[in-house]
Amino acid sequence: MRGVNAILKIKDSELDEVADMVVRYSKQIENEVRKLSNQWGIPRDLKEDLIQQGYIGLLEAHKRFDSSKNTHGFWSYACHTVKGRMKDFMIYSISHIRPTRELNSIISKIHKESMMHHSPEYIANYFNCTLEMADLGLEYIRIRNVKSLNQSLSNVDSSEDLELVDLIGAEENRDYLFRVEVVGELSVIEQGVIKMLLDRFSVRDIIRHFKISNHTLNDILKKIANCCGYDCSHILTRNEGWLMNLNHFDLADGEEKERAQLRWVPLEKVLPNPENPRIDAAVKSEHLQDRIESFGWDEPITCYEWGNNFRIISGHRRWHAANELKLEKIPIFLVAAPKSRGEELERISSVQGGQVEWSPFDQIKYTYDRWIASGRNSFESLGSELGISKGLARSRIRVYEYYPPGEIQDKLNNRMYSVRMLEYIYTWIKRLAKYHPNLVEALGGEHYIRRLMLKKYEARCFNSMLVHDTFVTKATVQVIRDFLINTNKKLNDYQVNVTDTFSVEINSAAIVTEIRDIKVKTKSEARKLLGEVDEVLACIERKKAELESLI
DNA sequence: GAGACCGGTTCTTTCAACCC
DNA sequence: GGGTTGAAAGAACCGGTCTC
Incomplete structure (x- = not known):
């Protein structure tokens, strides 16, 4: 509680009351964390942080709470602040990315085995997952790398049974201390510098990223040092090449390691792979360009030799970004050429992270x-x-x-269509062609009907219940034609529900409504409509006679 | 009155069992 | 092996409630 007290400036006289409140609402806070955890797949160490945030929110709400104005009780008032605190923390901690179940599994494994500092290739090999999945997992952990105030410091030599919160004001372990929220007194750029330092970026990378001079950076570091009370001069001596993870490849397969090579090659010699299913290599290109410009290459492009050139297996978007940046040379990771088209496709899929971003x-x-x-x-x-x-x-x-x-x-x-809906439409059209081939022919073939159906789906004229539709098999050619050519007419307006083999219900209410809604303005429209009405009446008379003959 | 939140409802997607 | 169907889970939407 010491750290929390410091942040919220709680008076000693209020401590007992606050402690009672924390005990009383701990269950609610844990429930909220559980809900968020189920929703977002949060690793165990971050749950503790969320609980901390919940308590901070609880104390903030307590300071504002006025029982004369809020008649619904303290928790109904405080829960919004508590949840808001937690969500803000999550947005800061894990950005807006929601990991897939598979990615979550990789992240948990990396945490469990403490493999955060291994290369993506090593992790992919160790856990038998794809390279991109390993890379995504590491990226995810990096952006979530915020320490809990109550995180055990057992890995710090001099800190038996201490928590991070106990180190506030202590003299050792500068990197931990930078993470504590004293950075609230610093500007955005100063906080950014701290984050990059903690993430082991070199001074040169920081200068390039923020487009500042060496002198300015020194001033910022002095201010940070003064604010935190530490000398961070040792950070200035960090190896400039630290970020280049290019020497971190640690392949388990000895033979593969011998064959795999890292090279810097002219950009024009690297060719895109025509088998790459990703149509648009420009996706997130600006972000990649910014990253390459700011941090350099943290991952080479995986290629195999193709005559005098190199064909890409993984890294089309990075290649596109390099083209946009008009780079002369780029790093490639050279691997053996695939033996067949099938193998090539399989490898492209494998290294592209199970199509996570496809x-x-x-x-x-x-x-x-x-x-x-x-x-x-x-x-x-x-x-x-x-x-x-x-x-x-x-x-x-x-x-x-x-x-x-x-x-x-x-x-x-853009998710307007789904694969399943497109298949439903396909099935529906095929049924139409089977039961009413003349209508399909009269309308110029399936091509035209397909386009009409897509238009109608966009206009929300039907939904996934299309899969259960019996209208297409039961209705007359005239009615189906009417449904198709009126782009705003909904399937529900026409549908005939077959309840079982022997009983048929007609949606008479919909038919009556539709007839009532018909409006004509000219004599010729009235004449045309009269003709159609006669046709419908004749159809009804025929059906009536047919039904009467059955009674 | 605007915005946040909640719970219920509807729609979509996926999967697996079953049928042809 | 391929097609159909129902169940279940998740996503999206919507209206009501509450706070500021």
Whole structure:
């Protein structure tokens, strides 16, 4: 509590009351942490930090709470501050990225084995995961690398049973002390400098990143030193090349290690891989350019030799960023060439982190390419190869085969369409072609109907319940045609519900509503409509006679 | 009145069992 | 092996409530 007291300036006379409150609401705070933890997949060490933040929020709310104004009790008032504190902390600690289940698993393993300081390649090899997954895990841990005030300092020689909070004001262990929130007195740039120092960036990297002079940086470091009360001159002597992790590759496979080489090669000799399913290498390019400019290359591009050039297996976005920056030379990590197209596709997928950042369309294209490369194997075996269900494998292939890329690519990638919905539409159209081939022909083929259906989906004329639709098999050609060509008409307005084999219900309310809503303005419209009404009446008379004959 | 939060509802996605 | 269907989980949405 000492650190918390210092932050909130709690008077000694209030300590008992505050202690009671902390005990009373500890369960609620733990519940909130549990909820957030389930939602975000927070590692155990960060949960303690969240609980700390909850207590701080509780104390802040306590200071503001006015029982005469708030009749719903203290907790209903305080819970917002508590949750707000926790969420702010999470946003600061883990940014906006929500890790996937697989990534979370890797992060937990890295924590458990204390492998934060190993190279991505070593971790990928150790945990048998992809290189990009290991890299993402490390990145995630780096941005979450905030120490708990109550974190044990057992790894610090002189600190038996001490917690970080106990080191506030102590003389040793400068790096730990920088992390404590005394930085609140510093400017944004000064806090940024501290963060980079703690993350082991070199002085040169800091100067380049903030675009400041050596002299300015020295002034900032002096201010930080004065503020914290420490001499940080030792940091200034850090090895300038520390950030270049290029000598950190620690492959377990001896043979592979011999074959793998690191080289700096002219940019024009590095060629993109046509098998790369990622269509747009410019995704997050500005961020990568900024990172390369600020911090240098923290990971080379993985390539294999291709004649006199090098073909990329992993790193198309970094290659694109290097082109944008007009760099002359870039670092590559040279590996053995794949023996077949199938192996090449598999390796591209493997090193690109299980397609974590692939767009939906990239995933579809990749699944289709793998299927073709495998000689059109069963969806089941393809699914098991890719780690997806056979149903999803089938959906992706079917969608890629059926829809022209131009029709779906953008809208798939911005999540307006889903693979499943596109497959439902495909199935619906195929049913239409089976039960009403003449209508499909009359409308100029499936191509036109497909575009109409996509338009109708965008206009929310139907949803995933399309998969259970019986309208397409039961309705008349005229009604289906009407549904298709009226882009705003909803499927619900037309749907016929077949409740069982022997009973059919007509959505009479919808039909009556639709008829009532019809409005005509001219005589010719009225004449045309009369003709259609006659047709409907004739249809009804026929159906009536048919039903009466059954009674 | 604006904004944050909560709980209920609806929609979407995925998976697996079952059927042809 | 491929297609269909239902269950379950997650995401998105919406209206009500509360605080400032």
